[in-house]
Amino acid sequence: MRIILLGAPGTGKGTQGKFITKKYNIPQISTGDMLRKNIYLKNKMGKIIKNILEKGHLVSDEIVCNLIHDRIKQKDCTNGFILDGFPRTLEQYSYLSKNQIKIDYVLELILPYHLILERISGRRIHAQSGRVYHVKFKPPKIKDKDDLTQESLTIREDDKEESIKKRLREYKKETYPLINCYLNEKKKYNLKFFQINAINSISCIQKQIEKILKK
Template sequence: MRIVLLGAPGTGKGTQGKFITEKYNIPKISTGDILRESIYSKDGIGKKIQKIVQEGKLVPDRIVCNLIRKRIQKKDCGNGFLLDGFPRTIEQAYYLETNKTNIDCAIEFIVPYQLILERISGRRIHMQSGRIYHIKFYPPKTKDKDDITGEPLIIRKDDQIESVKKRLKEYKIMTYPVIKYYKNKKRLGKLKFFKIDATDSSLIIKKKIDIILKNNFIL
């Protein structure tokens, strides 16, 4: 299975992506994880990415696509993979097609604008590991401390309200064409496309996805 998860920031793609990869034993390739790994490597590309992120800008397609390409070429992707946060632009979607990386299934997560604002602005991050908490929905055992290391949690600049509004606006402009692209692929019979109401509980969403995958891909 080669799966793409689509949806605005804060729609729960990361949570469900983890479930899919653990149950079906395929790697989750997250743009966020790859960018974090590059930043912590402190090489030339990592330093460039860090500067872009600190300025609240999006990392250019060329950099993201090159990192994704290297990841997909690893052996653990031989039986499939799940892409979370990629493709984010129509250019990135074309990149996959140009490199003959066919997608079997696209799943779009739908959440109202106001709920997304609440979800993201309450996030707290442990930067070293990427572990994510939420002051309302998933608080740490000790306020503002990582459960495992006890190290301080932070609020990322792009999780602040004004930054979230900007990201949602950018998502609408840049990623809606990607959704249309995959819907068109569905009409042509080249992949499966599904919509998920991501306001449901995590468990309900998990069950919906499990049914989709079992009915369409599991022999």
């Protein structure tokens, strides 16, 4: 079961990916998480990635594809995997085809942009543990403090409003063309491509995904 989770930032790909991982015992591979992990480890690749991001540039397709290539060769991907945030461009899409990496399902989560802004800009992170809060949907017990340690919460650079708007513009420009590719694959090769309304509750979306993955 090889799944691509497609959708703009803030549509809930990470949440649904975790659900699928637990339900079907296949790993969730997030390009964002891999990039952040390398930066945190301060290894050679991490320093390159950090330098690129600090200059306000996007990490190249070559770097991202190499990270994906190494990850899906690991033993836990034998029975399948979830690609969260990959592919994002036509070049990354071509990489999957050229390397004959078969995809069974593409699930696209759709949400209006004004709701995406509300979701992402309200996030607060406890950097040390990775715990995530939201000022509206999951507020901490004490404002801007972690529930367990009472340490200060932070806002990721990517979660600031201007950054969100930039990411959404990039998503529309680079990722929308992928949808046409998947629609063509659906007709020609029987790829299972589904669009899911991400405005629904988390549990409702999960039930819909369960039905889809039984098909």
